[in-house]
Amino acid sequence: MATHRDVVCPFCGLGCDDLAIDEAPGGGLTVTSTDCPIARDAFGRTVSSSMAAEPPRVAGVAATPEEAVRAAVRALADSRAPLVAGLAADVNGIRAALALAERLGAVVDHVHSEGLYRNLSVMQRTGWITTTLAELRNRCDLLVVVGPDPAAFHPRLYERWVLPAPAFQPAVREVVFLGGEPMAETRTLLAGWPVTVVPGDAASLASALEDPAGAESEMGALAERVRGARYAVVAWAAAGFTGSHADLAVERIVHLVTAVNRHTRCAGLPLTGHDNLVGANQVCTWQFGVPLRVSLAGGEPLHDPHRFAWARFAETADVILWVSAFGTAVPAFPPGCGVIVLAPPGTAVAAEPAVWLPVGTPGIDHAAHIFRTDTVVALRAGRLIDRGLPTAASVLRSIAAALQPETAAC
Ligand code: SF4
Secondary structure, three states, X not given: OEEEEEEOOOOOOOOOOOEEEEEOOOOOEEEOOOOOHHHHHHHHXXXXXXXXXXXXXXXXXXXXXXXXXHHHHHHHHOOOOEEEEEEEOOHHHHHHXXXXXXXXXXXXXXXXHHHHHHHHXXXXXXXXXXXXXXXXXXXXXXXEEEOOOHHHOOOOHHXXXXXXXXXOOOOOOEEEEEOOOXXXXXXXXXXXOOEEEEOOOHHHHHHHHOOHHHOOOHHHHHHHHHHHOOEEEEEEOHHHOOOOOHHHHHHHHHHHHHHHOOOOEEEEEEOOOHHHXXXXXXXXXXXHOOOOOEEOOOOOOEEOOOOOOHHHHOOOOOEEEEEEOOOOOEOOOOOOOEEEEEEOOOOOEOOOOOEEEEOOOEOOOEOEEEEOOOOOOEEEEOOOOOOOOOOHHHHHHHHHHHOOHHHOOO
């Protein structure tokens, strides 16, 4: 039994880099240093999964990698409205996917971009003031968590970034849950800490900040504490917001941060980034000058966050190339379109795709760069085991290399 130490976890935007993982003689991985359910499940999927256990398939029939690549090329070469999406891959995999999409003239999007756009649409409309996880840990003395507890999406948020004593802050850190309840695990973790749960929302706190007369109310008391903070951080996980106008909840949070800055230092911290969502958006932006949800069909990138959301465009796409290198379940697609899936063995698929190409998981089967939720840090995750699986980037490059030059749409 070998033990890997200081392993970088690539599965959510926190990018924890302190995992200890046991490797069984057969190659199966077991996380031993944390109870994080996401990490335990994701690394644990390596048990009994390999290229040999689930080889490539074409129309449900086992095929060689070369045959599967040829089948993918045939489908893509005939496509008139291709979608290259999922984009759950490391930076190299995303770069290869976008290069292929450019040749095909495809629409590109990430599987989790719905949550991203609850934030990005506000940033595009109003701008915002945000900070980093390091600032949260080292400088924040008052953390206001708005809405559902982000620990549901980022299980080690408090353990890694809130419980450690601030390096540049003499005060004890206080945590307030505004308009949401902490999960039971969070309550246990923060037991003994100054934790307050306040009903209401970001807009009512912003109003209370400007109304010292209401100091007797619960919201007025919170406003008083916010005004007295040295460095307040307002955190939220947009993926947890429900409703068709969840971006308006984010907009109220962003306005709250602006309002607090009239009294003391304050910054927002949007928590996101599963399956390298932030990395996909970064690569798209630096390659094409616009964020995700972009069409490359017209010779130059066309960004439209409504039309080119993958779930919407899938209704009109004739071929979908879906990349899910982190093993997130592959969704159901409209009947009639050809689906090519790149994913690790054992990934759940809603329906048998036209072409199935197994690939390795970044940070498990190969070294990889992954962006953290705060967008300023790209972590390098190492390779842990060899299951004989190619990288998503290499498979995507094979497909691109096999396309005839005249297939290029732009
Ligand atoms: S909190 Fe996120 S990055 Fe940290 S171990 Fe869990 S899934 Fe991995």
